[in-house]
Amino acid sequence: MSDTNTQLVVVGGGPGGYTAAFLAADLGMQVVLVDREVNPGGVCLYRGCIPSKALLHAAKVLTEAKEAEIIGIRFDEPRLDLDKLRGWKESVVNKLTGGLGTLCKQRKIKYIQGDATFINANALEIKQENTTETLEFKNAIIATGSSAFTLPSLNNKSSNIWDSTDALALPKVPETMLVVGGGYIGMELGTVYAALGTRVSIVEMMDTIMPGTDPDLIAVYKRRASGLFEKIMLNTTVKEVHEIGDGFNVQFEGEHEGEESYEVVFTAIGRRPNSQNLGLENTNVKINEKGFIEINERRQTAEPSIYAIGDVVGGPLLAHKAAHEGHTAVRAILGQKVQFAPSAIPGVVFTDPEVATCGLTALQAKSEGREVEVVKFPWMGSGRALTQGRTDGMTKLIIDPKTEKILGVGIVGPGAGELISEGIMAVEQGLKASDMAELIHPHPTLSETLMESAEMFYGHCTHVYRPRRN
Numbered sequence: 001m002s003d004t005n006t007q008l009v010v011v012g013g014g015p016g017g018y019t020a021a022f023l024a025a026d027l028g029m030q031v032v033l034v035d036r037e038v039n040p041g042g043v044c045l046y047r048g049c050i051p052s053k054a055l056l057h058a059a060k061v062l063t064e065a066k067e068a069e070i071i072g073i074r075f076d077e078p079r080l081d082l083d084k085l086r087g088w089k090e091s092v093v094n095k096l097t098g099g100l101g102t103l104c105k106q107r108k109i110k111y112i113q114g115d116a117t118f119i120n121a122n123a124l125e126i127k128q129e130n131t132t133e134t135l136e137f138k139n140a141i142i143a144t145g146s147s148a149f150t151l152p153s154l155n156n157k158s159s160n161i162w163d164s165t166d167a168l169a170l171p172k173v174p175e176t177m178l179v180v181g182g183g184y185i186g187m188e189l190g191t192v193y194a195a196l197g198t199r200v201s202i203v204e205m206m207d208t209i210m211p212g213t214d215p216d217l218i219a220v221y222k223r224r225a226s227g228l229f230e231k232i233m234l235n236t237t238v239k240e241v242h243e244i245g246d247g248f249n250v251q252f253e254g255e256h257e258g259e260e261s262y263e264v265v266f267t268a269i270g271r272r273p274n275s276q277n278l279g280l281e282n283t284n285v286k287i288n289e290k291g292f293i294e295i296n297e298r299r300q301t302a303e304p305s306i307y308a309i310g311d312v313v314g315g316p317l318l319a320h321k322a323a324h325e326g327h328t329a330v331r332a333i334l335g336q337k338v339q340f341a342p343s344a345i346p347g348v349v350f351t352d353p354e355v356a357t358c359g360l361t362a363l364q365a366k367s368e369g370r371e372v373e374v375v376k377f378p379w380m381g382s383g384r385a386l387t388q389g390r391t392d393g394m395t396k397l398i399i400d401p402k403t404e405k406i407l408g409v410g411i412v413g414p415g416a417g418e419l420i421s422e423g424i425m426a427v428e429q430g431l432k433a434s435d436m437a438e439l440i441h442p443h444p445t446l447s448e449t450l451m452e453s454a455e456m457f458y459g460h461c462t463h464v465y466r467p468r469r470n
Contacts, residue, residue, distance in 0.1 A: 006032050008333065009124060009137040011116045011278070014042020016310035016322025017143030018100055024330045025107040032135060033109050034116045034126055039101035041093075043145055044319045050096060051168045052188055054089040056350050059195030063352060070389060080196060086170045118279035121305045125279075139305050139333045142285075142293060143322065144278065146271040146311035151180065154241055154267065160248070162266040164189065174198050174263040176230075178250055180238055182209035184349040186268035191351050194228045201231040201260070203238060203252065210349055213410075214362045216376070217355055220394050220412040224353060231256075241265060273312045290314070297339035298332035299325050307333065321345050344408075344427035348417035353393055356420035359408035359427035360398050373401045375433075377453040379413055381463035384444040390414050395449035397423075397433065399457055404432040406454075415446055422450055433457040 010021045013035030021033040021040075037046060044050060065075045104111045112135075114128040124135045148163045159171075167189045175198065179190040182204030194200040202209065209232060210218055222232070236254035247263040273291045280287065284303040286294045292314035299307045307329040310322030328340040344359040365372045379385035379393035393413020397406055409423030426436055436454035441447050455461040 006137040010141045012143035013040035015319040016326045019323040020326030031109045034112045039097040041097040047165045055192045059192045062195045142308040144274040149270045176262045177264045178262040181268035203233045217412045299329040353413045354416035356416035357410045375456040397453045
């Protein structure tokens with residue numbers, strides 16, 4: 001057993017793990033961070049959020065170049081250099097992960113590249129490439145994230161059956177692609193490949209894409225996306241997949257029963273927690289029937305010395321949620337009175353247009369029988385949206401009619417992911433619609449749509465007529 005005075009070991013170097021490790025070091029703790037990659041970053045930076053947004057930016061450039069003719073600017077047909085695009089995407093990843101490696105050293109965090117297994121509540125075995133070491137610790141934070149689900153019926157050995165990691169590697173631009181799953185991963189990467197020239201179809205077992213999102217937001221998105229995808233097949237599942245040459249025959253059942261052929265099948269049907277093979281059976285840590293680690297509001301497991309955060313504990317599988325949980329866990333370990341109890345965790349789908357939400361949705365309010373008033377500001381009334389040629393957006397507020405507090409915000413349109421932060425502030429701080437309406441917003445900006453949505457609640461919105469409230 002190694003002689004160490006490690007106060008905290010963090011297992012997993014994604015946004016939750018490295019954020020926790022960095023804060024702990026900043027607050028004076030002696031920290032070890034363990035991850036299998038050469039630098040911190042996790043799935044988000046290596047194979048998720050960052051590379052997908054880099055490719056989505058490329059898709060946006062291609063789309064805007066094609067649409068510029070509307071405003072009198074004509075470009076030659078864009079030429080795609082796939083190797084250069086792939087290299088640029090990798091350069092973004094390498095800069096960010098390399099920077100995190102430098103920040104580890106600056107904070108004097110011991111970074112170990114390897115796989116960790118719990119021996120007991122205060123010791124880990126860490127397997128590296130050529131060695132195995134044992135590390136004693138006072139406290140641990142598990143931040144091992146999640147992995148993509150796969151369909152058992154698919155031949156995953158085929159190079160044309162992709163998961164999100166394969167799709168982000170950009171091995172080729174296929175002629176046709178079936179995206180299995182209409183959640184945010186499927187819709188985002190489907191958008192990328194459609195912009196690059198692939199004929200993309202989406203199949204989703206639910207009656208809507210982006211399940212859980214209010215239908216009016218999705219309706220705005222679908223109007224623009226109708227020309228992007230070949231098909232969006234709802235209430236439909238994949239029954240069988242047969243390999244034929246370099247592609248597949250796919251049989252569907254449900255609303256779109258039938259058979260179609262595709263060069264590539266990309267599965268994006270969700271993620272499962274990485275709670276296995278961690279040696280948790282050697283501790284008192286409990287795992288529920290879905291594989292998520294059970295924790296309390298302080299992110300502490302049933303083993304007092306071990307905490308857990310991020311995808312591995314469930315809830316929204318989002319990097320920013322994991323990072324804030326990391327802060328909570330570190331401060332709890334230091335004895336501070338904290339708990340993770342946000343009123344609003346934002347969610348953004350980086351499609352075109354972007355879809356962003358926070359707080360209570362209209363769907364939730366209806367299912368809970370809550371009385372709310374919904375106000376919607378169409379971007380047709382926004383001067384800034386008109387100057388961008390993008391009036392296909394909408395901003396909506398979910399308001400308690402008695403207290404006038406803003407309970408939720410939904411935005412669909414270009415830049416919705418940036419605009420939602422003001423909504424988060426409003427929900428988290430319990431602001432009233434009048435607070436939002438009275439804030440002076442810069443003109444002309446899309447942020448004004450939040451102010452004007454709040455004004456609509458009172459019936460005196462400048463750019464949209466709505467009868468005054470009694």
